[in-house]
Structures are given as structure tokens and as C-alpha cells.
Amino acid sequence: MTDSAGPSVTGSQEQVHTGTGHIFNFNRENPASLLADLKGKSPRVVAADQLAWLHQRFVHPPGFGDARDYLKRKGTVLLDGKPGSGRNAAARILLYERRDDAGTFHEVETREEGRPRLDPEIVGAGDQLLLNLSGADERLWSEVQDELATFRSTVVERQAHLVVTLPYQRATRLHTDLIDFRVEIGRGPGMDVLQSYLRKSGIPVSETLQPVPALSEHLDNLPPMREIAELAALIETARRRAREQGSFSDWCEHALNAVRDRAGQVAALLAELPSGRQRALLLTTAMLSGAHADDLHHATDQLLRTVNYPKDETPLLERADLAERFAQIKAEADADGTVRFIGLGYDAAVRAHFWNHVPDLRARLREWVGHAVESGRLAQRGRDLLIERFAEQWLRTGPPQALVALVERWTATTRWEPRLRAAAQVLEYGLKDERHGAFFRSAIYNWSGREGLTDELTQVLVGVCAEVLALSHPEQAMVRLHHLARRQREKTTAFEALLVLVRRDHWIRRRMLHRLERGLTSAKWQVDARLFLELSDPALLVSPGPRRAQPLLPDGVVRSQLAAGWAGVFRLLPQHEWNSPLSRWLFAACENDQYSDVFLDVLVAGAAHRPDILGALYTTARDWAAAGADSREDRAEVTARLLHKIGAAQRRRAAAPSL
Template sequence: MTDFGTFVGEARAPFHTGPGDQYVYIAAMAEASQRLGNRGKDPRAVAKEQLAFVHQRFVPPRRFGEARRLLHEHRTAVLSGPPGSGRHTAAQMLLYEPAAGPGIHEVDPEDGEDGRATLDRRAVVDGDRLLLDLSDCGATGLLGELSDFRSVLEERDARLVVVLPPHLRDLLTAELHRLMVHVDRPRTDQVLMRYLRRAHLTPPPAALAVPDLDGFLADAPMRDVARLAEGIRRARDAAPAGSFGEWWPGPLAQLREDDPEGAQWVDTLTDGRQRALALTVAMLQGATPDTVHAAVTALLEEAGHPEDERPRLDRTDLNTELSKLGCPTGPDGRVRYAKPRRARTVLAHFWSYFPGLRPEFHAWVARCVRDLRLDREERDRFIEHFAEQALRTGHPEELRSLARKWTDRGGHGLMPDAAKVLAAGVSHDVHGRAVRQQILADARQHGDQSRAYRLALTVVCAQVMAVNHPDQALVRLHHLAREEDGDRRPALDSLLGLATSERRLCALLLSRLATSGLGPTGFRWPGDTRVFLALAEAVARQPALCTGPAATERLTECLAAVFAHRPHEEWAPHVGTWLTAAAAARTPAHRDALLATLAAAAAPYPAAAGRTYVLSQQWVRASGSDRAQRREVAERYRRRLDTAQGIGRPPTEPEPPDTDAAPEAPR
């Protein structure tokens, strides 16, 4: 389409693309969304809030000004620095413009249909601010594509910042080497102080110079400095009458996982039941004694521990066992370790030093979430602890395995739990890419996956991945939507909600449909016809989503493929929707662009051209109050169709017909 001017439109809820009862899906998705912490917030709005949060606390590293100059003069800057130096955040802040519309576009080079890493020039839209992080992917082949990829920047008035690990610097071309800046860590005491001041904490500089704190700040990654500041804020909120010197030691110890006394204590546990009870309490801090008892019994069974054959009244009661472990039942009737850091120490010890029992721990977690009557907080805590340890020990695949176990029976009751465990890995600093690639592989192949599992993938992509990786989320939702059947199509709803949230994302979906999706006989995947027709209706309602010749060409190409290769019963209802959108267009330019696109797509196919013309006349007669307006739109469409077929002149301002009789159909 041509440029439509200004139009404000945003999807705030899922589209209903089928007539069926969606209660089961919506209820399960609503619970999962709440447990993931979004509570219905637009993921793209969450991303903007996160960038604003970081901007307020950002301390520029040395040579940041030079990088800004290079970006301004050459539209490209390459940032190199060691892990933990804040290089990714520095790249975000180079591109950050609070007043700009869409946010920063993080380029994902690994989502080609063939699975190969590639940079897609077609995904760049006007005014784009692009961030390409090559830190944790196979980047060697991509470096050769950068020069060609950069050629589109000036054409689209776009900017690009590349994050490059130091070991790849020598592989840069001479052209890109001139655009490289090595960024060093900013002063971490200044970063911590900036975070604290935003939390209304103003300790004197001398308070940060104590040996323990100073030693931590000497080599801590920037993300850990931010976590320390957040921990200090929480400690202040929990004990506002205290002092800064009382607030920082606890959060610092948690970050360091520094509890030598606790590690020695775990070593003293020589009885299997004691060890099982210690691990259970660590996983279920704050649970009731009944829950702890049921969970420890399940753990002992999964581990194959022999049963205690003594009569029950001869055994030590649970309260005594818990007290001996230093985790008595509190006044609220809940079980916790008396020493707050002890739970983390126990978890780390068992996952690190009992590697042979990890399969049993995995089965135990699956069983407890499935069978025990855990409340929502207990379930979330249990899942979070498992995910944290699985990721810490380098086993992100266990998250997927657990999600499959909870959903393979077909019911939706455990779908929110499956979404919770997958979400824990999606944004992980180290293993996030691996988890996202696992999700991509699952989305691509339907296989023996249950609907509940694919619904969990849908929720995670739409609610979590879409925040910081919207392109990747869109690709995965597209694969999921292709395979949906029946009236209830949550993946398609989520895909449309994401694609219509930004013009760039709409262009990306159109590009996928028009390039990899089209073949000689129409769409390669049958489900893409449904996806496209739903997207086309959204574009008709919000024409600003599809501006510029490239997007118009793709839209027309896809629409023409539908007219050429699909039965008219499949697309006929959408023609009326398109005409209604043209009648309701805010400007004549919007209206004429919609009609021109419809005509250009139908004109090469006489049967489709004739059918759309007949449908336009039926659309006119189906109305009562606005028939005159509809008649004018239909006449404009007829003239556009004649022009597209080469049998008429471009329309100027035609007079609408003055009767209800249908004009002669175009040849």
C-alpha cells in the first residue's frame, strides 16, 4: 500500500479467529499469564518500560562517546568487550531514544526456515534501530554478511549496533574494524550508587569501600551489580529502621552463594531421610508440615530409599526431625530454615554433588507438581528452584522434558506449570538461546505433541519471549499457528496480537508469508492461508500497519495467491470485511489504497475478479442505512478493477450510480 499517514491502533487482547467455545483455553492461558507475572500487559510495552528503567540507571563506559559518534556518522557501531562488561546494555543505550515509536529491534540471525544462520535485509523497516549481538551464536559466517546487510541502513534511515566478542575482532573486514570500539567496564561503585539513588538510598561513598563489598565490585558482572542493588532495596523495605551496613551483607552473601558453614552442615547429614528432608524443605520453603511430609515421602520413593519398617508410633515425629535440621515450624504453621541462606546452600549442594540423583530429582519434581495439593505460590517456588538448579548445572533441556511430562496426558490442568518452567529458561543469561532454539524445534514439528504442550509454548512465546525477542516469538507463533486445527486457535490469536502491535512485526510476518511461505501452487503450508487471511483483515482495519511499496507488494502477492489457488468459499467472506474497512477508512488515501490492493490481487485471475465484483454488489445490497456510501465504494472498486485489468483509465472522482441495479461485471 501507499503511505497511509497517521493511524493509531493497537491490539490489547487476543483476536477471536474461530466461532468455538474458547473457555478452556482462555482460562488456562489467563492463569499461566498471571503466574508469569505479566497479568495481561502488552509485552512490547513491558520491553519499553525495561529500557527506560535501564536508561535511568546507566553509567556510560569509557569510549561510549566515540561509539555514539560512529553510530551518528556511519549508521553503524561495533562494540567489543569481555563478558560482564555491560557491552549489551551499552549497545541498547546507544540506540535508546525515548521519544521514538517502536523500540529497539534485536536481530535474530538463526530463524531461517532451513535452520541456517542468516541476516534478512527484508526485516529492516524505515527508521529501525537494530542490535545484533554475536556473543552467543555461531557468528563466523554472519560476519561476511554484515557489509551487504549494512547497505540497507541508509536506504531505510536505520541504525545498527553490533556486539562482538573479543575473539572475533580479527575476523572483521577493514571497513567494520574502523567502526569498532572496545568498551571497558564502567566503575561498578558508580553503577551501584546510581541504582541505589534511584531507590532513594543515599549511602556515603565510604560505605561502599568496606573490603567485602569492594572485593565483590572489583570483578562482578554488571548484571550482578544490578541484582545486588535490588537485594539491598528489598532488605531496606523489609527493615526500614535499619542501616545501610545492615542491609547489604545478606544480598551480597546470596549472590556469592557464600555459606561455608552451611556446606559443612550438609556434609554432616549422613542419614538418607535427613538428606531428603533437608532438600525438601529447601525446595518448599514456607510450606505446611503436611506438604513437606508428602513431598519427602515422594522423594524417598523416587530415590529408591528403603522404607522404615518400624511401627509408626516408634518413629521420630516430623516436628522433631525438622527442629534437628534447623527448620522448625513457625508461628504461621509454615516450615522454613532458621538461617535464610541455608536453603540456597542445600539446593546447590545436592544438585552439584549428587549428579547421579538428578534424574530422580527431575521425576520427583514432576510427581509433586502433578500429584500434591500445592497452592500456587508453592508450585511456583518449587518450579523456580528446580529450573534455577537445572540451568546452573548446564542442563536447560530438563525444562522442556518436565514441561512435556506435565502436558503429555492431554489435559490443560498442568499447562500453566509447563509454561512456568519453560519461561524460566527463555530469558536466562547463559542458556536462554538454547531454550529458545528448543522451542523453535518443537514449534516446527507437530509430531506427538499434545495440544496442552503447544498451548504452553504459545503462552511462553506471547507473554515472555515477546518482551525482549519479539521477532523470535513471532516466528515460533507462526509455526504453531500453521498447525492449529479446530475452532479454537490460541496461537493464531497470539500471533495476530503480536504482529499488529508494531508495523515492523507486521512486515516481518508478511515477509515470511510471501517469501518462504509461497510456492508455485500457493502457500506451501495449508495453515498459512488461514494465517494470511486473518492478518489481511487486521491490516484492513489498521492500514498504517502496512505502508511502503515493499509491504504492499507482499500483501498483494499473498492475496493474489489466495485468489488463484484457493476455492472462493474460503476467501469470499473476507472480501466483505475488506470493503467494509475501505468504507470506514479515515481518509480517502486509506480507502483507495485498500481498494487498489484488492483489485491488483484479483485482476490477473478473471474468475476471482468477477467473483470479487459480484461480492461487492452483494455487499452493497446487504446494507440499509449506509447503502449510498457502500455503492460509492463498490463503484470505486469496479473502476480500480478495470484499471488493473487494463480496460479503463485510473479513477479520478467517479459519480456513484443512482440505482440499485448492478453495473456490468468487469471482463
């Protein structure tokens, strides 16, 4: 998290400002605003910024050049390497370098047992695909390996690019047809990686040249690359806290203290704090480090009430003030009232201690977080920090179902936006968790198909699907938004979010047309017909789309889907709803010589089994032709060709044997 104070969410009826930070107004027409960070950036923007940030600092490890060459020439590379070598970061950078290709980035998720583990249909033209198998067990690895060759052929056919991170020490049993795609990523020099991060943080090289034996010793122990990145951030923080005073050696010492095992220090401090009130303040400070002192005061009181701690009967003027109480736990408030521990990394050690060594407290802490969010006494920054740290610890130690229960609690009936924001953030952290991400994707799927969801839960799910799930699993986000759009009664946020997602690239649009074709065949959902009319804009069908993708209309499968879509529209919607979209198709047939007959053929195919619709189709076209004063001859010619095609369709229908 950043150190700057951020926006504060308000209630739906009036602006309530508690603590520091700016008022944040939730836009009910855009549920994604629930997930904006303290600077107002959406998760999509933050994710793009983070990847660009990593690319700027990334030091190419041994083997990276070969991996890049394999990906370029063969379309696939299998990355092997020891855990901690940075191969997952290397995989993302390899695909990031292909970001100007026609397709889009998405992660490949292995399917459950009993089905093919890999689905070739998720591969779009020019896509950048990441299949992370680094944590796969023996059975999953064996089953996926059996399917990789077939999956890779689809990748090649559609000119996509696939990077697979292999499970460590299992690559020696690679199938012979995959051996030539394996590249081992080595470990880059730790000091070079650290220096790259420090330079990009604004610390001049001249300040980091002095030898620091403790730093060299730490790097000689070969910590994982992610820990080196964290160490660089701690050094920069130590420098900032010292206001750039002192030496590089001093900053390194503070940072190294933060990454060393502080468990003993925390245990020793707790032994010096026999009072439950002191320990409550210690834990609260660890959970809200970086928040305002007022927030810590309110949250500590709430924690004591949650655990039924006896009320303090000491007269108010005889109690220790906050400054003294913070000093007892080795924390302090700065001039703005922001509270932090004096030692870097101390907050994380305290959180880990309580979660690891006081497991009976976890359920009470979940209740505490629930009450703290609902009380309205915390400023937005404090709430955000609390949710982030709580979700981190719970996902590390507790069953994820408890977080789902919190989401349902916060979205049951209330329209108060801080609860909705907290619910959205819990789902965001759950989706991003490597161990539990699949569980939360499944939970969202189950919710999205349920009738009678509260409007509050629907808004949260729309925002999370559009801004979090869509980043890594766009098709899954599309499916869940589609379910929500079908069931959303009064609001149209799921409908609009789905359109935004599908319009981003042709691959996801193609997948959505496939879903709509199936849905419209059953003639159950009017919303499917309305979605089809929005997504079948003729200008978009003949456009190359983002990143130079091929237009959709020349594809025979797409044309069949479009015909089925129009057939569903004619069955489900009254004519006044499809007159205007139909006129756009006729205009496209008039303006686009290359695809003129294709547009007309699709329309006639969609109406072929309905004589009444064929008649309405011609009547609408005739009225359209008469209305175009500037292009009446061209419109009349299109209408004449349409009439000819309608006649041919009627003759074919008459000649077809009856069943």
C-alpha cells in the same frame, strides 16, 4: 522471586486450594495466562518492567556517551569491553533509549553453518536490533564479521539501529570497514553502581555513607556488574529481614556472607546431618525456600519416596516436629509459615552442592519434580519456586533434552492446569537461557509443525510463543504460531495469538503477509486465507501504525502480496466468507481518496485470472452501492470505476497469448 504469597492454579473441573496464596484461574481462551507471575503479570509486562527498572538504576560507564553518539549518527555501534564490565546491559539500555522509534526491539539470531549467518530481511523500519556475539567462537565471529557490512547497509537503509556486543579480545582483528564503529565500554565505579541500586531500593544515602572496609575490599576485587546488582538486592533483603534495625555495616556483612564461597559451610553442615531424612529436608528447603512449611513437608516426603528411602517407623508423637527439624538445617519458619534459611544465599549454595557433588541424584530429582507437580499437594507459590530452581540447576548441568521430556509428559493427556503451567515455565526458562535458548527455540519449532499435538501441548506452545519468544525473536514466534494455527483443529487460540502479535507493528505484519503469499499460492491451508482477511483490514493498511511507522499500502511489494492474498481467498473460501471483508475494502475506496484506486486495483489483480470471480466482484460491489442510502452517489462512482478496471483486466487477459 518476591516474598509475597501468590496465586494458586486450580484444576480444570473445580477449584482446589492447597497451602497459602490465592486461587488462580487459567483462562483457556488465553494460554498466556499460564505464564502470569505470582502477581498476575505476564512475561511481557515483567520484561518491560525489568528494563525500565534497569534504566532507572543504570550508571553510565566510560564510553557510554560515545556509544550513544555513534548509534544516533551511524545507526550502528560495536561494543567492546572486558567481561563483567556491563556491556550487555549497556547494549540494552542504548536500544531502550531508542524505544520511541518507528520499529520494534528484537534480538538478531545467527543462522546455522552452511547459510548466511545474518538475514537482512529481519530488519524492519526503525527497529532496535541487538546482536550478542560476546560468547561467539572464532569461526562464528569470522563468518559474521564478513557479513556485517552488508547487514549494516540494510540497517541504514531502513533507519534501524544495531548494537553488537563483540567477543572479548577478538576486536583487534576487526575488518577495516568496521573499525570506526567500535566503542570500548569501561568499568564504572563499583561503589557508584551499588549506591544507585540502593537509592532506588529506598535506602537513604545517609544510611550508606559510613565506611565498610569489607565492602570496599569486595568491590576492589572488581566483581562483575551483575554481581554488584545482586549484592545490592541482598543488602536490601538483609535490611528488610532486620526490619530496618541495625546499621548499614550489619546489612553489608550479612549480604557479603551470602556472596562469599559457602561450599565449605554446606559441606560441614552435611557432615553434621548423617540422616537421609535430614538431608532430604535440607535439599527440599533449598529448592522451596520462600514457600510454606506445609509445602516443604509434602515435598520432602515425596523426595524420600522417589529415592526409595525406608519408611520412618518411629511413632508419630516421638518424631521431631518441623520447627526442630528446620533448626537442625539452620532454617526457620516465620509467623506466616514461610520457611527460609537463616543465612542469606544459603539456599543457592545448597542447591549447587547437591547438583555438583551428587550427580547420580539428578535423574531422581527430575522424577521428584515431576511427581511433586503432579501430586497437587503443593500450593502455586511452592510449585513455581520448585520449577524455577530445578530448571536453573538442570540448565546449568544437565542435557536440555530431559526438560523437553518433562514438558511432553506434563502435556500428554491431562487437562489439569498446574501441569500445563509447569510445562510452560520450563520452556520459558529454557528460552531465556543463554546457552540453551537456541535448542528450545528449535524444539518449539519441531513441535509446532507436527500433526496430532495434544490440545494441552498446543496451549502451552501458544502461550510461550506469544509471551516469551515474541519478546526477543518476534518473527520466530510468528512462524511457530502460524504452524500451530494451521494445525489446530477445534481451538482458535493460536490463530488469535498470531493476530495479536502481527498487529503490534508493521514490520511483523509485512513478514506475515510474505508468508501468507507463499502459503496461499500453494492453496493448501484455508486458515491462511482467513488469516489474510483478518490482517488485510484496510484501515490498518493506511494507518501509520505504532511509533509513527510508514503505512503499508503505498509499498509496491505489499500491494503485490495483498493481490496474491485475495487470489488465495477467492480460491480457498466460499463467497459468504469474503463478502464482508470485500465490502470493507470497497468502503475504504469510497472514503479514502488517496488510496481509492489502489484498493480497487489490488482487488481486481487478485481476481484477474478468474472470470467468475470478476463477475462476483462486480455483483457484490453493485449490491454494496445500492445498500448505502447516505452515500449512494459516492458508492456508485466507486462501483463504476471498479467495473472499468474489471473490463480492462478482461481485455488484457483476452489479449494475452495462450501457453
